[in-house]
Amino acid sequence: xxxxxxxxxxxxxxxxxxxxxxxxxxxxxxxxxxxxxxxxxxxxxxxxxxxxxxxxxxxxxxxxxxxxxxxxxxxxxxxxxxxxxxxxxxxxxxxxxxxxxxxxxxxxxxxxxxxxxxxxxxxxxxxxxxxxxxxxxxxxxxxxxxxxxxxxxxxxxxxxxxxxxxxxxxxxxxxxxxxxxxxxxxxxxxxxxxxxxxxxxxxxxxxxxxxxxxxxxxxxxxxxxxxxxxxxxxxxxxxxxxxxxxxxxxxxxxxxxxxxxxxxxxxxxxxxxxxxxxxxxxxxxxxxxxxxxxxxxxxxxxxxxxxxxxxxxxxxxxxxxxxxxxxxxxxxxxxxxxxxxxxxxxxxxxxxxxxxxxxxxxxxxxxxxxxxxxxxxxxxxxxxxxxxxxxxxxxxxxxxxxxxxxxxxxxxxxxxxxxxxxxxxxxxxxxxxxxxxxxxxxxxxxxxxxxxxxxxxxxxxxxxx
Amino acid sequence: xxxxxxxxxxxxxxxxxxxxxxxxxxxxxxxxxxxxxxxxxxxxxxxxxxxxxxxxxxxxxxxxxxxxxxxxxxxxxxxxxxxxxxxxxxxxxxxxxxxxxxxxxxxxxxxxxxxxxxxxxxxxxxxxxxxxxxxxxxxxxxxxxxxxxxxxxxxxxxxxxxxxxxxxxxxxxxxxxxxxxxxxx
Numbered sequence: 109x110x111x112x113x114x115x116x117x118x119x120x121x122x123x124x125x126x127x128x129x130x131x132x133x134x135x136x137x138x139x140x141x142x143x144x145x146x147x148x149x150x151x152x153x154x155x156x157x158x159x160x161x162x163x164x165x166x167x168x169x170x171x172x173x174x175x176x177x178x179x180x181x182x183x184x185x186x187x188x189x190x191x192x193x194x195x196x197x198x199x200x201x202x203x204x205x206x207x208x209x210x211x212x213x214x215x216x217x218x219x220x221x222x223x224x225x226x227x228x229x230x231x232x233x234x235x236x237x238x239x240x241x242x243x244x245x246x247x248x249x250x251x252x253x254x255x256x257x258x259x260x261x262x263x264x265x266x267x268x269x270x271x272x273x274x275x276x277x278x279x280x281x282x283x284x285x286x287x288x289x290x291x292x293x294x295x296x297x298x299x300x301x302x303x304x305x306x307x308x309x310x311x312x313x314x315x316x317x318x319x320x321x322x323x324x325x326x327x328x329x330x331x332x333x334x335x336x337x338x339x340x341x342x343x344x345x346x347x348x349x350x351x352x353x354x355x356x357x358x359x360x361x362x363x364x365x366x367x368x369x370x371x372x373x374x375x376x377x378x379x380x381x382x383x384x385x386x387x388x389x390x391x392x393x394x395x396x397x398x399x400x401x402x403x404x405x406x407x408x409x410x411x412x413x414x415x416x417x418x419x420x421x422x423x424x425x426x427x428x429x430x431x432x433x434x435x436x437x438x439x440x441x442x443x444x445x446x447x448x449x450x451x452x453x454x455x456x457x458x459x460x461x462x463x464x465x466x467x468x469x470x471x472x473x474x475x476x477x478x479x480x481x482x483x484x485x486x487x488x489x490x491x492x493x494x495x496x497x498x499x500x501x502x503x504x505x506x507x508x509x510x511x512x513x514x515x516x517x518x519x520x521x522x523x524x525x526x527x528x529x530x531x532x533x534x535x536x537x538x539x540x541x542x543x544x545x546x547x548x549x550x551x552x553x554x555x556x557x558x559x560x561x562x563x564x565x566x567x568x569x570x571x572x573x
Numbered sequence: 574x575x576x577x578x579x580x581x582x583x584x585x586x587x588x589x590x591x592x593x594x595x596x597x598x599x600x601x602x603x604x605x606x607x608x609x610x611x612x613x614x615x616x617x618x619x620x621x622x623x624x625x626x627x628x629x630x631x632x633x634x635x636x637x638x639x640x641x642x643x644x645x646x647x648x649x650x651x652x653x654x655x656x657x658x659x660x661x662x663x664x665x666x667x668x669x670x671x672x673x674x675x676x677x678x679x680x681x682x683x684x685x686x687x688x689x690x691x692x693x694x695x696x697x698x699x700x701x702x703x704x705x706x707x708x709x710x711x712x713x714x715x716x717x718x719x720x721x722x723x724x725x726x727x728x729x730x731x732x733x734x735x736x737x738x739x740x741x742x743x744x745x746x747x748x749x750x751x752x753x754x755x756x757x758x
Contacts, residue, residue, distance in 0.1 A: 123755045124748045129730045132748050134755050144648065146607035155742075172605055184605035191607050235647040235671060251649035251675035253741070261745045263752055267728065269670075299592050300641035303670055333644060335670055397592050397644075421591050516601040535596040535645060537619050 144233030148256035212482020222352025241338035242322035276313035278386030286321035287549035302334035313385030395425035452530035453481030464554035471560025476503035583634035594645035613657030643672025
């Protein structure tokens with residue numbers, strides 16, 4: 109029987125499977141943060157149960173922690189963070205807290221510290237857990253009831269999802285990035301296009317991505333409705349992991365094992381699609397879900413031209429966004445630029461943004477936040493002098509956290525404002541009540557920072573070293 | 574133990590929208606708590622000020638809506654808020670995966686019906702908003718008084734959990750020996 113990468117990992121983790129019931133699936137790594145865990149720990153306490161495997165559980169503070177470096181002013185957030193600290197202490201769970209030199213966004217520090225490894229099952233009470241699939245892991249978001257299940261049993265009840273191969277042929281042109289690749293995919297298949305499926309990303313354009321680019325692609329799998337996204341590990345993967353603090357001790361044996369983690373030649377997927385990466389342009393979203401995306405030079409679609417079933421949603425989105433059918437986003441004035449989030453706050457993202465902003469000034473009246481994904485990313489960027497690039501330009505260089513992606517930590521846009529954001533969701537109010545989000549890559553966001561407008565970054569690339 | 578779900582008869586609200594994301598169901602700024610209780614007060618908080626928004630007073634226990642309901646964030650606060658408000662069932666064209674799982678774990682039944690059946694329900698409710706629907710889990714049917722019924726299908730285990738109020742964690746822990754054996758591999 110020829111098996112896909114997903115099948116291999118799934119099969120290796122099924123603890124029990126009764127007729128007509130979901131599988132009992134073993135979890136190798138459980139990542140925890142402050143927002144979706146308190147009720148789960150409370151459930152454990154009610155049952156008088158311990159955390160079964162604190163050694164396979166890792167916690168961080170990211171969602172509600174402020175990024176201004178000041179003491180937490182919000183009482184509710186402070187209480188929530190204290191609850192996480194108390195729970196971790198009580199159960200012996202490793203916590204990267206506010207004072208930790210390795211703290212950061214859960215989906216940034218997992219890979220960075222070498223916790224995330226090929227072949228693992230990884231869960232977290234956060235939908236962007238799909239990020240870790242970039243390493244050839246089966247990684248997906250779960251609800252708080254399931255967080256409790258995993259804390260207590262290290263297992264989950266799961267129905268086996270279907271598989272979807274998304275093959276990116278060709279090579280991406282200059283100015284396009286991993287973010288544009290995944291935004292183009294979601295625009296093509298829709299926000300529910302991969303519901304019930306695990307995506308395996310294949311093809312030369314995926315192989316050509318570095319690990320951080322692969323993480324960006326896998327991160328946004330959930331925005332197409334996918335249960336998870338994954339990329340088979342290769343030398344790029346192993347090189348990234350080698351020497352990380354929690355990488356395996358028996359390194360050679362681990363790599364030998366990981367090399368088996370690929371879909372067999374001739375293995376079949378439930379569905380397959382092919383996308384030509386050579387035609388991908390810098391993308392920007394115009395609407396209120398991540399599937400409403402267009403090439404930065406394109407015109408906003410008109411509800412009149414849409415499928416009847418999508419007409420009302422499109423009209424509603426344009427109304428919220430204050431946009432007219434057929435208009436170009438190019439040149440539209442913006443108020444805020446956010447460079448950060450679990451999608452795009454790693455060192456290569458920060459470098460990409462800095463390459464555009466070096467020696468330039470932020471456009472008048474525009475607020476620009478650059479929020480590194482972790483303390484490690486922050487230190488590495490500062491070692492290269494990138495913080496100076498942003499500060500000299502007039503941007504804010506902040507402490508790590510989810511920041512303006514989720515707008516529950518003090519960082520938010522004001523009602524009616526437009527933001528170009530490297531985060532993952534442009535839902536109504538996601539970045540602040542009444543705020544309007546254009547999702548884009550770090551390059552495109554940085555371009556908007558210096559022009560104050562939605563900009564085709566390719567027009568600025570000539571002068572870059 | 575959760576209250577078992579058998580039959581539900583109630584008025585229904587129609588939320589005519591596709592891709593309703595969990596940020597709309599419960600905005601992130603209400604996620605700073607450490608309890609499941611009271612979130613209903615903020616259900617659809619940012620949509621409630623709109624004149625055409627159907628959610629006004631509590632009472633209806635069934636929500637009828639479009640495609641891909643509950644997409645986006647994995648926050649279980651979404652079903653907590655719906656249940657806290659008083660909903661016990663959501664009828665939609667389709668659901669996002671994580672939301673569906675989270676709903677079932679909180680005794681909130683998710684019923685996926687084809688477009689034509691949803692349109693029929695919506696037209697009937699538009700004509701007579703006080704009309705009650707009956708959702709019967711055992712027979713997997715939605716009844717519209719005087720207008721027959723439509724069948725739905727539900728995963729057998731989800732049905733069992735809802736109908737019996739089964740403790741899923743208890744079920745998982747019944748495999749303790751096999752979990753331990755897996756860890757020895």
